[in-house]
Amino acid sequence: MKELVVRIGKPTPLTTIFTVPKELDSSLPAVLIFNSGVMHHIGTCRVSVTIARELAARGILSARFDFSGIGDSESRSGTKPFEESSVEEIKEVMDYLQDKKGIDQFIVYGLCSGADASYEIAKIEPRVVGMVQIDPYVYKVPAWYLYHYLPRLFDPGVWHRVYQKLTGRFTPTKRMREDVGEDFVEMPSYIRVFPPREDVAKGLQQAIDNDVAMYTILTAAVSYTVNRASQYRQSFKDVAFRDLLKVEYYPTLEHILTNPEYQKVIPNRICDWMEQRALQCKKERQPALAKAG
Numbered sequence: 474m475k476e477l478v479v480r481i482g483k484p485t486p487l488t489t490i491f492t493v494p495k496e497l498d499s500s501l502p503a504v505l506i507f508n509s510g511v512m513h514h515i516g517t518c519r520v521s522v523t524i525a526r527e528l529a530a531r532g533i534l535s536a537r538f539d540f541s542g543i544g545d546s547e548s549r550s551g552t553k554p555f556e557e558s559s560v561e562e563i564k565e566v567m568d569y570l571q572d573k574k575g576i577d578q579f580i581v582y583g584l585c586s587g588a589d590a591s592y593e594i595a596k597i598e599p600r601v602v603g604m605v606q607i608d609p610y611v612y613k614v615p616a617w618y619l620y621h622y623l624p625r626l627f628d629p630g631v632w633h634r635v636y637q638k639l640t641g642r643f644t645p646t647k648r649m650r651e652d653v654g655e656d657f658v659e660m661p662s663y664i665r666v667f668p669p670r671e672d673v674a675k676g677l678q679q680a681i682d683n684d685v686a687m688y689t690i691l692t693a694a695v696s697y698t699v700n701r702a703s704q705y706r707q708s709f710k711d712v713a714f715r716d717l718l719k720v721e722y723y724p725t726l727e728h729i730l731t732n733p734e735y736q737k738v739i740p741n742r743i744c745d746w747m748e749q750r751a752l753q754c755k756k757e758r759q760p761a762l763a764k765a766g
Contacts, residue, residue, distance in 0.1 A: 474492065474493065474494060474495060474526065474529040474530065475492075475493050476490055476491065476492050476493070477490070477491045477493065478490055478491075479491060479569075481538070481565055481566055481569045482562065482565035482566075482569075484549065484550075485541060485546070485547045485548070485549045486546075487538050487539060487540070487541065487546045487562055487565065487566065488514070488538060488539050488544065488545035488546045489514075489536050489537070489538035489539075489566060489569075490514055490525070490536070490537045490538065491534065491535070491536050492525035492526055492528065492529045492534070492535045492536075492537070493529060493534050494528075494529045494530070494531075494532045494533065494534060495529075496532065497532075497534060497574065498532055498755075499574050499575040499576050500755050500758070500759075501532065501533055501534075501576075501578075501751045501752075501754075501755050502533075502576070502578035502579050502580050502602055502603065502750070502751045502754055502755075503533070503534045503535060503536060503570050503574070503576045503578075503579055503580075504524075504525075504528055504533060504534070504535040504536070504579070504580045504581075504582060504747055505535070505536050505538075505563060505566060505567070505579055505580070505581050505582070506521045506524060506525060506535055506536065506537040506538075506582050506583070506587075507538075507540070507559075507563075507581065507582065507583035507586075507587035507590045507591060508539060508540055508543050508544065508583075508586065508587055508590075509583065509584040509585045509586060509587045510585055510586050510665075511543050512543075512544075513539055513543060513544025513545065514537040514538060514539050514544055514545070515537075516537070516584075517584065517729040517730060518729060518730050518731055518736055520584075520730050520736060520739070520740055521537050522537070523736070523740045524582070524740045524743055524744060525537055527740060527741070527744045528744055528747060528748075531744065531748050533747065533748065533751055534570075534574070534576065536566055536570065538562075538566055540555075540558070540559055540562055540590075541558065541562060555586070555589075555590075556589070556590075556593045559590040559593060559594075560590075560593050560594050560597070560598075563581070563590065563594045563598075564594075564598065567579055567598070567600055571600075577600055578600055578601075578602045578754055578758075579598075579600050579601050579602065579603075580601070580602060580603035580604070580605065580747050580750060580751065581594055581595060581601055581603070581604050581605070582604075582605040582606075582743065582747075583605075583606060583607070584606075584607040584608060584728075584730075585607070585608055585665065585728070586665060587607075588606035588607060588608060588609040588610075589609070589610070589665070591604045591605070591606055591609075592604070592606070592609060592610065592673070592676060592677070592680075593676075595680040595683075595685050596676035596677070596679040596680045597679070599683055601680070601683070601685055602684070602685060602686065602750065602754050603685065603686045603687075603688075603746075603747065603750040603751075603754075604680065604685055604686070604687050604688070605687075605688045605689075605690075605743055605746065605747065606687070606688075606689050606690070607690045607691075607692065607728075607730075607739075608690070608691060608692055608694050608695050608728055609689060610667055610668065610670075610673045611691065611695055611698055611699055611704075611705055611708050612667075612670045612673075612698060612708045613697075613698045613699075613708075614704050614707040614708055616701065616703075616704055616707060617698065617699065617700055617704060670708070670709075673709070674709045674711050674712050677709055677712045677714075678711075678712045678713065681712065681713065681714055681715065681717055681718075684717065685717065686717045686718075686719075686750050686753075687714070687717055687718045687719065688719045688721075688743070688746045689705055689718065689719070689720045689721070690720075690721050690722075690723065690726075690739065690742075690743075691705065691720065691721070691722040691723070692723055692726040692727060692728050693723070693724055693725060693726055693727060693728070694727070694728030696724060699722060700722075700724065701722060702720045702721055702722040703720075705718075705720045705722075706718070706720070719746065721742075723735070723739075726739070
């Protein structure tokens with residue numbers, strides 16, 4: 474494995490880190506790893522680095538790059554919104570890998586705004602064959618209320634707090650969080666806006682129609698919207714996902730993956746899925762390559 478720093482695109486190049494396996498197989502899709510919020514290319518709690526190096530150990534090339542104006546990539550002129558500029562910049566990296574390495578299929582990965590960028594490119598770019606998202610767009614469904622409130626009816630602690638509030642004796646406690654350096658977490662200045670649900674559903678269907686396989690991970694950060702993995706499909710019940718969607722919900726997993734145990738489990742599960750998808754894509758295209766040869 475080796476890691477290379479490359480500057481890609483014009484007029485202002487994007488800083489990109491290629492993590493290259495010892496033996497590169499250009500018939501396998503490459504993985505593109507996106508920024509989360511305004512966090513640079515190491516990823517929150519260095520998860521992006523962990524994923525990239527594990528993929529290289531499995532023979533898959535990956536590219537971690539900073540969108541313009543983030544991390545080591547300077548800002549570009551213009552006033553395009555993120556959903557437009559990010560797509561253009563992702564295509565620049567794809568074009569570079571296709572031209573230099575002969576790779577023409579890609580799996581995209583992102584957390585939070587990185588998940589949004591994955592969605593934006595997956596719905597329009599035919600070279601995308603897989604998409605992994607942590608806390609993507611998702612919307613509340615009626616079943617959420619049932620699973621959220623029903624257990625509380627039988628929880629003595631809830632009724633005790635209600636009594637304390639009614640009698641003026643309730644004192645809120647501060648929720649403690651793990652001590653994680655600011656260099657390793659998603660910056661709070663990023664403001665995320667969810668599009669209308671119908672628009673997202675349309676985009677997801679476009680990606681599915683292009684046979685983009687999807688692996689969606691939901692954390693405690695979306696518990697106000699989702700409290701069961703099945704609710705993601707319910708949120709987009711008008712999308713025919715077929716067998717291309719896998720969803721997992723981790724109610725104790727923090728959005729920025731600060732728990733050391735999850736920092737091992739989640740990247741490993743992501744890499745397992747990516748490897749399986751990459752090998753599947755290689756197998757599916759072998760007859761066409763043999764015929765062309």
